[in-house]
Amino acid sequence: MTERNYAQIGERVYEETLPNCLTVRVVSKPHHAKACAFFVTRYGGMDLRFQLNGQWQDTPAGIAHYLEHKMFDTEDGNALQDLAQNGAEPNAFTSNAITAYYFYSTEHFYENLKILLEFVSVPYFTDESVEKEQGIIGQEIRMVEDTPDWQIYTNLMECLYEKSPARVSVAGTVESIRHITAQTLYDCHRAFYDPSNMVLCVVGNVDPARVSAIAREVLPEAGGAPILRDYGEEESSAPARREHAQVMEVSMTQFLAGYKCDPPPEGVDLLRLGMIGDMACDILFGDSSPLYSRLYEQGLINDTFGGNFDILPGVAYLYVGGDTNDPHAVHAAVTEEAQRLAREGIDEDFYQRVRRAAYGQMIRGLNSFETIAISQAEGVFHGYDYFSFPEVFSSITKADLEDFLRRNVTADRTAISLITPKA
């Protein structure tokens, strides 16, 4: 395996691409008791339409997440239990763009790694077991239906996007998941769980050569060709709908405003764009921004206020929200402040401060094994080396941020989602 040392950030990485096209990364953490393995496929809630054997397939909303649940079933039982019996803490999640299976353990690491690779690569579904999962996932969906944070986000995405599957909830609906069968799950597994579409990232005090040897032993020898996917026609910069309001059992009005940003590039530019977006958020409404102080002192926001920049397949958006008594005033203030910053320029001292804080924030992120593993996987999928962030970061200028705000945070690109209390 190739070894790379990133002295400035104190990280060491071992890397290899197997003959089946699987990328293996091992991030060395010699002083930790725990180690984790993340096995990640580039397949998420937005991958609803794709080509299999030359034919376009349309699949029901929520299928990637449903598949994630069912992957734990094995011919002999359930991998969740196999891992847990070995002292591992296993879990999985599905986002818009990826599905990740992982475990943390302080003992039996290599046995657990073997179990992880086996159950994710060998599907085992029956119509009966697929049917049974309807109850469990149905309850997961009911749970999120009662969760204001989830509802406000889903409603915002429906406002912002017209054609992109970014508007579809990762979990699907109780109705959509009824159409999922063992056969659709097998098809999706065949298309997306190919080693060439996956990354294995291990973080901890482990032997990189042994990780690679286990991956070679367990996984198929050959990998397939890249998958063709369809994320819908190109979106216009205007939102599909300006506003959505829902009444729920909450104590106070919550809002989430979104700004549709330019579609994201690939490669290192994507990493750069992510940093620009994050810093633009800090400048615009971060804790030390003039806007935050002003709105907080006016009693329009409290410490629930905040937001971020998010990149999904083919789309990117900036969001901000929180509890407030006057969502429209706060929303308008954010848009106006962005345009003021673009027009008058960002104060140089303020920019330098935020820059320092943003750098510290990225270093801080390296405390989390999950952040490391997922960033590594994302980097492989999009063609950049995440740990090169210090160099990429130093190429960003104040003008980049001003330009980002000027283009993206405008009145004609925005929508707002509200959750209001019952009268």
Add this chain to the structure above:
Amino acid sequence: MTKQRIQLLDNVFLTYVPADKFKTDFLSAQFITPLRAETAGLNALLPAVLQRGTVQYPDMQRLSAALDLLYGATIEHSVRKRGESQLWGFLATCVDDAFLPDGSKLLEPLTGLLGQLICQPVLEGGTLSPAYVASERTNLIDAIRSAIDEKRTFAARRLLEEMCRGEAYGLSHIGDEASVAAITPEALTAHYRAAIAQSRLELYYCGRAERERVESAFQTAFRSLPRAEDPILTPPQAHPPRQSPQVIREQMDVSQGKLSVGYSVDTDDKDAVVVMNTMFGATSNSKLFLNVREKLSLCYYASSTYHRSKNMITVASGIEFENYQKALDEIGAQLSAMQNGDWEAWELTAARSSLSNGHRSIFDSASQLEDFYMGQIATGRDDDPEKLLEAALAVTPERIQSAAKAVKLDTIYFLTGKEEPHS
């Protein structure tokens, strides 16, 4: 990683944990006070008001700017309930000097800020800023009211309230609306003066700095802290078993029912209860997960928690409204299985593995370790994770079964919809 405990001043202690595996230093300053209805709101409001500014940095924007300059160091106020104590204070982190591009030292200025927040607040005519008090009082009331927003935590909290009525453990750690609404700047100032002089102050550091450097930084930062009489920390009282179980049913406009079940535990063999509870419902390998979720598909989550200092177990699950009795019966059946010694050898092995993984991983997180040690101090104990693990691993099947027999149904809380069953 050997923890050291050092007395710095009268009734001020430092828990020092040397660690060179993190990218950041973790600091904490916590006042430990008995949890009481009369003072819960005052203690919750105080750190929020103190965080608004200091003599040197009199508003949020200047304080945040100071933190930005320290490479995005963070300070957050915190209020916790551990056992029947209330902990209030500040948690702080900064990037370790080793990863800074310009050789800055962050520990001393950050510790200095912590000291300022506690010892040098913004005063107007000897009183805490009335504007800050008013604004944070509103925010705290909003936070108290927002308890209904997240139904999962709401149901867990309502169970504790009903089950522990009349006990400190039943109180909310952030106080109740009526007492918070009645807090004046004068009352809060009087409370502030008494609290910082009389309460035990516990400091914590985890990171790469030498002990002498950390001691000296804290000593300098807190040199003006007033110190009065030595308060006595009262250990939590075990929950007294109820003669016959109570059932509480409440309605809200929700899609999913939330079932919470509380049990008293009448045994002193707490290590055995820890293992029993792990097998019963604490992992994805437990009886509750495997039966209520996997076998009967009744829910997405069903898990149990052991409240060691109170000798209570609580179970939480989200279900369809009409499955109330079914779920309750199954939870009861799984408890009976534990009481009858009805488990397979692997279930015990898995529970031991999971406990061992959990206890060993605590050392891989500076914040978990802080919470662990503060919890120990607040409940009058002095154990290390290794010692607790050793005790748990020594528990025999006979002791597990006796522990299960000491578990008695106490309170059932069910949050249900306004129309049932679900259509």
